[in-house]
Amino acid sequence: MDWLLERFAKADPGLKAFVHKGRITTYGEVSQSIARFAGELKTRGVQPGQTVVILADYAPDVFCMILALASLKTIVVPMTRGPVIEEGEALSISGCDHAIDFAPDGLSWTLEPRSIPAPNPMLAEFRATGKAGLVLFSSGSTGKPKGMLHDFERVMDKFLVARTPIVAIPFLMLDHFGGINTILAITASLGTVVTAENRAIATICQAIQDFKVELLPTTPSFLTLLAATDLSQRYDLTSLKRITYGTETMPQATLDRIRARFPGVELQQTYGLSEVGVLRSQSRPDGSLWVRIGGSGFETQVRDGILWIRSDYRMIGYLNAPSGFDAEGWFNTQDRVEVDGDYFRILGRITDLINVGGQKVYPAEVEDVILAQPNIADVVVVGEKHALLGQIVVAKVVVHEPEAADALRLRLRKACLAKLAAFKVPAKVELLDQEIYSARFKKMRR
The missing domain is CATH 3.40.50.12780 (ANL, N-terminal domain)
Structure with missing residues (x-):
């Protein structure tokens, strides 16, 4: 150092x-x-x-x-x-x-x-x-x-080669690898770190406006909340040059809304794990969720649809669990992906999959359909145990304006049936009035 x-x-x-x-x-x-x-x-x-x-x-x-x-x-x-x-x-x-x-x-x-x-x-x-x-x-x-x-x-040492200095807010916290990575990346290039009093949307927007922040590294959950408000119009956020998002799957509906709100801002999907570090990434310029990842010190490989990574910046190991690396140093990310040339589309963690009678459901694809519907501020989709099917799909939603539960359930099921296979349609729709995010601003699925 x-x-x-x-x-x-x-x-x-x-x-x-x-x-x-x-x-x-x-x-x-x-x-x-x-x-x-x-x-x-x-x-x-x-x-x-x-x-x-x-x-x-x-x-x-x-x-x-x-x-x-x-x-x-x-x-x-x-x-x-x-x-x-x-x-x-x-x-x-x-x-x-x-x-x-x-x-x-x-x-x-x-x-x-x-x-x-x-x-x-x-x-x-x-x-x-x-x-x-x-x-x-x-x-x-x-x-x-x-x-x-x-x-x-x-x-x-990942930041030995300096990049262009930038003014940024470190959104992820210091007990998270992404938070450590962000603050080292900013300071190693002699940029400016702007801290915020808290991670409330208005607080972040105020800091961007006051200190001409150029980079906002955040989570899809935060961007979903931002897109559901008018705060991007109430604050002057024109200093932003780039918004990066990672740590969880981004709904396409959220990405589309953020692109519409910030037409001149580069939106970059990031990818990393605490075990292997944060990879260089480049989002495909067509506004989709396809991303190219890798960079110096990283190798990627797909085995049976699962992404594996080998990294020069990997952890020494788990202190209280068996090694997550194979004999050749490859780490199983548990992320199922689709491949298109040298681009990946992250479908979600296999640990988050919902098994409905042997059929696999990715929560993110159901959330994407529901988020696109009127009066939906946010949603988290989870699996619930079922005696016959193993699991059923449950959608827990937050609405902008009060709505009768029966009417909400009916229109969301109808919207999902129009876009998804029947086994992916939520068997239950629940209204939420509490937080659905962890302290790290990721959706809580358990």
Whole structure:
């Protein structure tokens, strides 16, 4: 990571690195803060190879603290408030020697020893390399959360070649690989990170307007909500040059609406997994969901309709689960895909498939039809156990205006029958009045 610290040190010291709560932090200040934090941590007993948990959200000092910890060759475990898994469960997997807790404003912090052993041969072997580590956790939506150990220096090395600087909002959180990837990508090219108070649509739009944000990396769920409002007309979002979306399947109906709302903005589908990293991607320019993925350090392969990836930036392994890699280093993404030349269309995770009497249903294709109907703000499609069929399709919908449940059910089933095979049509339609998203702004299907 020396190259990254050197890049910060050689940058114009007045160059804008962060805009946080309206306050500007320059790259000169970033470079100084990393050195100051590293010195203070060392003085207070933080040693190479130790595991340090950092509880915080995006803020300049948080980023500087993470890099200071990496420079000391510790194993960093970033966690956020309102985490996707319980802190105790996470630390029982990763272990902990020290805990750093940042105040909500991201300005003040405390450090305290916390002895939570986690005897693990993989951790012991990694410590022997003398490198900085990074531990991230899956959301646990399909079972027990998995702890993933990365070589943090290898994660950073993906950004060795600088790109054009850009002003961007890091939407995904710091405990998510996509969040770490985004903030490293922005800063490694000496761009500007604009933090938002929260991830509410109006807050994000306000930040884009106020600070002339050029890049918004987000999720299809967020874009579905944005498309269901008039906020893109109420705020000046003309500074946007690119919107990237990933982490879950994008409904074509949402993509069409966002293209109509932002005709001059490049819409780019991204693809990545915490286990292998984020691949370079290029969306097909016809407005479809076909995407070309790969790039230096990545290889792709399709086996029986499932995408496999081999990556130079792969994790060391799971701390509490068997390896997800085969003998040749290929990782099973669990994503079923269609192939058209060198383009892929991601159909969805096989773990999300609904099995109706032996027939397979992808939730995203049903959601796409329902989202295109009037008065539908959002929908999540799930499978429900059934004594005879194994599972039935259930659509849980959010509406703009109140509507009688029977009338809603009838018109949505009729719309689905016109577009889909009968076994894919929802057997149940339920009205929702609660959140259908996880803390990582992805649809909750379980």
